[in-house]
Amino acid sequence: MPLMWNILAARLHQKNRTLKYPDGPAPELPERFAGAPEIETGKCGENCDACLRQCPTGAILREINTGELRIDLGLCLFCRACERACPSGAIHFTHEYRLAAARREDLITGPGREFPAEARQALAEKLFKRSLKLRFVSAGGCNACEADCNVLSTVAWDMGRFGIQFVPSPRHADGILVTGPVPENMRLALLKTYEAIPSPKIVIATGACAISGGLYHSHPETHNGAADLVPVDLWIPGCPPHPLTILDGLLRFLGRIS
Amino acid sequence: MTTECLLVRNARAFPFAACPVVEMPAFRETVIENVRLGARLNALFAMFQPENDTLLLLAVMAHDADGSLRILATRPGERYQALTPACSQAHWFEREIFETWGILPESHPWLKPIRFLPSRAQDVPSAEIGRANFFRMDGEEIHEVAVGPVHAGVIEPGHFRFQCHGETVYHLEISLGYQHRGIERALAAGITPRTLHYAETAAGDTTISHTTTCCQAWETLAGTQVSARAEAIRAIAAELERIANHIGDLGALAGDVGFLPTQNYCGRIRGDVLNCTALICGNRFGRGLLTPGGVQWDLDTALAQNLRARLAEIEADAVSAIELMFNTSSVLARLEGTGVLTAATARDIGLVGVAARACGLSRDIRRDFPYGIYRFHHLPVCTWSTGDCFARAYVRWLETRQSFRFIREQLDALPEGPISSSVGPLRPDSMAISLTEGWRGEICHVTRTDANANLTVPKIVDPSFHNWFGLACALRNQAISDFPLCNKSFNLSYCGHDL
Numbered sequence: 001m002p003l004m005w006n007i008l009a010a011r012l013h014q015k016n017r018t019l020k021y022p023d024g025p026a027p028e029l030p031e032r033f034a035g036a037p038e039i040e041t042g043k044c045g046e047n048c049d050a051c052l053r054q055c056p057t058g059a060i061l062r063e064i065n066t067g068e069l070r071i072d073l074g075l076c077l078f079c080r081a082c083e084r085a086c087p088s089g090a091i092h093f094t095h096e097y098r099l100a101a102a103r104r105e106d107l108i109t110g111p112g113r114e115f116p117a118e119a120r121q122a123l124a125e126k127l128f129k130r131s132l133k134l135r136f137v138s139a140g141g142c143n144a145c146e147a148d149c150n151v152l153s154t155v156a157w158d159m160g161r162f163g164i165q166f167v168p169s170p171r172h173a174d175g176i177l178v179t180g181p182v183p184e185n186m187r188l189a190l191l192k193t194y195e196a197i198p199s200p201k202i203v204i205a206t207g208a209c210a211i212s213g214g215l216y217h218s219h220p221e222t223h224n225g226a227a228d229l230v231p232v233d234l235w236i237p238g239c240p241p242h243p244l245t246i247l248d249g250l251l252r253f254l255g256r257i258s
Numbered sequence: 259m260t261t262e263c264l265l266v267r268n269a270r271a272f273p274f275a276a277c278p279v280v281e282m283p284a285f286r287e288t289v290i291e292n293v294r295l296g297a298r299l300n301a302l303f304a305m306f307q308p309e310n311d312t313l314l315l316l317a318v319m320a321h322d323a324d325g326s327l328r329i330l331a332t333r334p335g336e337r338y339q340a341l342t343p344a345c346s347q348a349h350w351f352e353r354e355i356f357e358t359w360g361i362l363p364e365s366h367p368w369l370k371p372i373r374f375l376p377s378r379a380q381d382v383p384s385a386e387i388g389r390a391n392f393f394r395m396d397g398e399e400i401h402e403v404a405v406g407p408v409h410a411g412v413i414e415p416g417h418f419r420f421q422c423h424g425e426t427v428y429h430l431e432i433s434l435g436y437q438h439r440g441i442e443r444a445l446a447a448g449i450t451p452r453t454l455h456y457a458e459t460a461a462g463d464t465t466i467s468h469t470t471t472c473c474q475a476w477e478t479l480a481g482t483q484v485s486a487r488a489e490a491i492r493a494i495a496a497e498l499e500r501i502a503n504h505i506g507d508l509g510a511l512a513g514d515v516g517f518l519p520t521q522n523y524c525g526r527i528r529g530d531v532l533n534c535t536a537l538i539c540g541n542r543f544g545r546g547l548l549t550p551g552g553v554q555w556d557l558d559t560a561l562a563q564n565l566r567a568r569l570a571e572i573e574a575d576a577v578s579a580i581e582l583m584f585n586t587s588s589v590l591a592r593l594e595g596t597g598v599l600t601a602a603t604a605r606d607i608g609l610v611g612v613a614a615r616a617c618g619l620s621r622d623i624r625r626d627f628p629y630g631i632y633r634f635h636h637l638p639v640c641t642w643s644t645g646d647c648f649a650r651a652y653v654r655w656l657e658t659r660q661s662f663r664f665i666r667e668q669l670d671a672l673p674e675g676p677i678s679s680s681v682g683p684l685r686p687d688s689m690a691i692s693l694t695e696g697w698r699g700e701i702c703h704v705t706r707t708d709a710n711a712n713l714t715v716p717k718i719v720d721p722s723f724h725n726w727f728g729l730a731c732a733l734r735n736q737a738i739s740d741f742p743l744c745n746k747s748f749n750l751s752y753c754g755h756d757l
């Protein structure tokens with residue numbers, strides 16, 4: 001039985017690596033990780049628009065009345081171009097990874113808006129708290145969001161611990177998780193997948209592309225994300241979102257953590 | 259009636275006017291003759307010239323043996339005699355040209371859309387996605403299986419049609435385009451703050467290599483000298499990208515043959531490698547690491563030591579997980595002899611990267627057209643001759659080991675110096691061909707400047723563009739149940755193809 005021994009030896013070597021999170025601490029994020037931004041409008045120079053000019057997606061807005069700077073995390077690529085462009089250090093990206101929200105408008109930073117925003121949804125909690133089966137639809141996703149969703153099914157993250165699983169058929173699913181800006185060429189496939197899922201059902205938009213089109217915002221070839229075609233219940237920002245951001249979003253959505 | 263091409267080097271700017279523009283028959287024969295003599299067609303594409311409102315057709319050909327690139331141009335008019343019947347490598351490119359610009363390659367044997375994009379030619383109606391004149395077999399007991407666009411797993415969309423007799427696949431037709439986001443159209447329109455991000459997400463699992471390709475072209479057009487330190491950091495990131503994807507693929511292959519230990523371990527190990535990239539730049543896919551002129555983040559001594567220690571552990575884990583698979587006869591029995599491509603077919607259709615090396619073709623841009631730090635530090639090219647799923651798996655493993663060694667050496671001897679140099683004004687009326695070896699294979703970006711030195715990227719070619727047809731060929735006479743395995747053994751990019 002040499003094969004058996006080989007397998008056992010490998011098993012011993014690989015050890016048990018499933019994360020302790022959420023019962024234990026969250027896995028450590030890299031020092032250079034970009035989470036939620038912190039903006040100090042007070043530091044802005046007069047008529048300065050350095051950040052606005054550098055932003056690739058137009059995610060930065062300046063309130064006309066108050067002059068307040070806001071960043072729409074639903075459009076933001078977390079590329080830090082604004083942070084680098086700012087001559088007075090008014091923009092700073094923190095390690096706050098809890099970015100998901102149940103309402104689209106909660107993704108826009110601003111005075112009085114703290115992260116994490118509310119991601120819990122009463123209906124989802126009631127119906128799917130202990131079992132959420134998702135059909136994955138990549139609609140123009142570049143394979144980064146796909147990879148960081150896939151990783152949640154590996155032994156390290158083991159999303160199955162919470163009854164959350166990607167399933168092969170829409171008929172077996174409680175909802176869809178969409179990535180990508182939704183190219184016109186995927187419109188029909190997305191709609192048909194949505195229709196094929198029994199009601200009540202939920203939709204999760206993962207990544208800047210699926211939320212708003214992201215980098216592909218206003219491309220005539222795409223639909224600026226999923227929301228124009230299907231009703232979105234949970235928004236998970238990032239380009240791509242860190243797996244921890246995705247898992248945290250799912251768990252808060254289902255009311256499994258607060 | 260062949261003619262002289264312009265000889266250029268990888269990532270070296272040249273005056274655009276130096277590119278010979280010849281009559282179509284001479285162009286056609288020259289390209290065919292070059293390919294007959296062993297050249298690869300890196301790109302064949304049409305480019306709009308706003309200066310005189312015409313379309314130019316350009317061919318970029320690589321002679322691996324002497325590291326030279328040849329380019330030639332012509333004015334194709336509305337129709338021309340297709341190259342494909344005499345040069346299979348042109349097959350996919352000519353379909354793309356027809357679909358995008360409405361230029362008809364006459365007597366092309368298989369003229370169907372590849373992306374179903376909105377046509378840029380007014381008189382050519384756009385095709386509806388997924389509707390094409392698919393090849394069909396007739397006969398008793400023949401059946402057709404259609405799969406996708408949405409697939410069972412967490413992967414990108416594409417459509418596959420199999421013509422089967424019983425379990426046996428006689429023909430597979432691959433119909434893509436679902437991922438079309440308009441990247442080439444946007445890149446051809448000129449630089450904006452989005453440009454680099456298009457390169458980063460052209461194929462999001464190949465961020466570093468696509469962005470390196472993009473930056474190299476930009477830098478040579480600006481005459482910028484990138485520091486050795488920045489080049490080393492780029493190469494470390496590129497090899498991390500290779501390791502992460504290769505290990506992920508090996509795990510997925512193990513999963514497709516039902517060997518769960520390796521599948522489970524590799525899924526996790528891949529994440530550990532992505533975390534190493536995140537240590538360098540904060541993002542697991544290397545977003546934001548590169549910038550024209552160098553890199554945005556330095557790798558100081560402490561970080562280098564940290565990476566070195568982590569990679570030693572990761573490599574030990576990978577050895578344990580992957581050698582287990584290659585030492586298990588039931589796994590080998592499923593991989594060996596499945597999805598075979600001969601070297602001759604691979605050469606004919608112009609395969610690149612892992613898929614080509616697994617057929618015994620020794621081609622690797624890092625050696626044949628060296629760029630960046632690869633000009634001074636070499637990696638052996640890993641090949642295997644059997645052309646089957648085993649070869650595509652094993653070449654990945656051989657390369658993974660080489661990449662670990664390479665990164666270790668780089669970390670031990672990082673050159674001193676700045677991490678980025680300033681990028682000056684661009685030379686007007688110039689062009690550059692930039693090639694790199696991504697983890698799937700050769701990436702090609704063609705970049706040019708106009709009279710006012712405005713930069714545009716008229717063409718980018720992801721390795722998947724060359725290789726999808728290889729998957730179709732590999733499926734002939736295979737059991738349909740082996741499709742997932744064969745597909746994974748190529749693991750091509752849908753979005754990199756559809757752009």
Ligand code: SF4
Nearest residue numbers: 055076077079080082
């Ligand atoms: S980090 Fe976000 S807001 Fe800042 S420039 Fe990049 S995309 Fe725009």
